[in-house]
Amino acid sequence: MRRSNSGIVLLGLLVITVVVLFLVFFTFTKESDQDLFLRDVKEVETVNSLMVETNFHEQLINALKSEGYQPTGSIGYTIFSMEEKEITIVLFGLDSSKKKAQTYIQDLSNQLSTSLGLGKFEVTIREDKD
16 A cells, blocks of 8 residues: 555656646746847837838828828837838828828838838828818
């Protein structure tokens, strides 16, 4: 009977050891929140630097003007990562077909940004009625 009890105890200790080792291994291989944050910050800095180097803001304003739109010059950027970026563009005198304009400006902006190596943006249009 004694031999059976010691075998159960050894088996229990072995199972506990395997579980602890698995948990330790899992926590060391997982990227920490700080590592994820630093990686995201580096991506945002990369996108921002590329936007400055390529003069994306000016090129976008000029492209909009050449297509007959009247940008106010106010363009807001929200950059979460290289894959997730947003632009808000403020325009004067937007025509009555805002949805059509939004789609066209989305395509125009993404054509320019892709050609500059920035990837695609989600574009929002706001109308300045002043």
